[in-house]
Amino acid sequence: MTFSEILTARRSRALTGAVRAPGDKSMSHRALMLGGLAMGDTTIEGLLEGDDILATARAVEAFGALVQRTGDGAWRVEGRGGYQTPSGVIDCGNAGTGVRLLMGVAAGFDLSVTFDGDASLRKRPMKRVTGPLSDMGARFDWGGAEDRLPLTLHGGGLKGMVYRQTVASAQVKSAILLAGLNAAGETAVIEPEPSRDHTERMLRAFGAVVYVSETGEGRVARLQGGQRLTGTHVAVPGDPSSAAFPLAAGLIVPGSVVTVEGVMLNPLRTGLFQTWIEMGADLTIANRRMAGGEEVGDVTARHSALKGITVPTERAASMIDEYPILSATAAYAEGATVMRGIGEMRVKESDRISLMAAGLAACGVKVEEEPEGFIVTGSPCVQGGATVRTAHDHRIAMSHLVLGLNSEEPVAVDDPGMIATSFPGFVELMQGLGASIEPR
Ligand SMILES: O=C(O)C1=C[C@@H](OP(=O)(O)O)[C@@H](O)[C@H](O)C1
Ligand SMILES: C=C(OP(=O)(O)O)C(=O)O
Secondary structure, eight states: OOOOOEEEOOOOOEEEEEEOOOHHHHHHHHHHHHHHHHHEEEESOOOOSSSHHHHHHHHHTTTTOOEEEEEEEEEEEEEEEEEEEEESSEEEETTTTHHHHHHHHHHTSSOOOOOOOOOGGGSSHHHHHHHHHHHTOEEEESSSTSSSEEEEOOOOOOOOOOEEEESSOOHHHHHHHHTTTBBBSSEEEESOOOOOOOOHHHHHHHHHEEEEEEEEEEEEEEEEETOOOOOOOOEEEOHHHHHHHHHHHHHTTTOOOEEEEEOOOOOOOHHHHHHHHTTEEEEEEEEEEEEETEEEEEEEEEEOOBBEEEOOGGGGGGGGGGGHHHHHTTTTTTTTEESSSSSGGGGSSSSSSHHHHHHHHHHTTEEEEEEEEEEEEEEOOOOEEEOOOOTTTTTHHHHHHHTSSSSOOOOOEEEEEGGTOOOOOOOHHHHHHOOEEEOO
């Protein structure tokens, strides 16, 4: 489907059905990058074919690997055991994960490369990665403003380091560990609040030795430099961050029963499910099994009378991308949902606190914005009736479309094309469940 400039969601009858979420975005980026870094063939099934991942596939090819699409979600990467200087600029599009992890990998090699991205990515901070990589020995030239893309990286000659995270960020941790693979000696990252661990897990699947331990200072991931990766098979499970949207719709539209099958249940990713259950959601998980080295399950959401809660701040890292959709469901909950300790939301594809606050308020929902969070006071009756500015942010767009599925008046979003960065086929999948989402 090609979109008009605006998509509109309208109050829908009960949503029913079982769907599959697209492949996990975090794992899809890593599977391609590590495939390019390994010697030999890597085959991937269930790869997310969203725009962020397609940008990473092009980048890995530009760094010297052979990257082929062999079928629906099926890809083959023939790695050369290292990255080489690409002939042009590496454009990571909208993807923070893409650019930050690729900087880490590339820093380990004797090459020079310029990274760039779209208008949203050009606004996001890069020093959180270039700082530690510089301490390891990489050099950077800013193409424009400091801390922002475009930038040029000169890699090679790295030495390992011990890095203490100041913000919980899997992207920063991963960039450092990936650089450490080709640094002299040991590299360690200490995390006071653990972030998603897909890099550690997937490095092991490619044959690397990675130690993870719990210490008084937090979780520590360490590896020795000079390890070689070997191509492998990666089965990418469904993305819990994407599954959240149809499940949220199931929770808020009366009479609904929505199942999303094959959802990854890594505990560092499921903070939203825990939060919804505490809010009174009828959310059940069946058929728990292992797939692609991760636990997966079929998650069912039934329409529920939700109540507001205070989300524990230490849960933030395990649901950082889910606060937009949580806040949309909180709009239908009785009482206040307090979301704090989430200043990181302001440096995502957009300032997600401010955009969600503005969008919800335009739809008649009571929202109080704070520097590091927001409070949504909901009610079962949401007015709607707004066209929301999404500022190139897929999750802002999808969250408001879900909000509009049970509001009095329709809710429309601008720039819906961005949804394809993480969830191609979102509109068709939601329509298949019975959602009324149409181009205006
Ligand atoms: O490592 C990853 O795959 C990701 C880490 C998170 O970012 P931060 O590391 O900035 O928290 C998350 O928001 C992003 O969508 C994916
Ligand atoms: C923050 C996100 O992604 P990234 O940082 O990769 O752009 C996201 O998908 O919500």
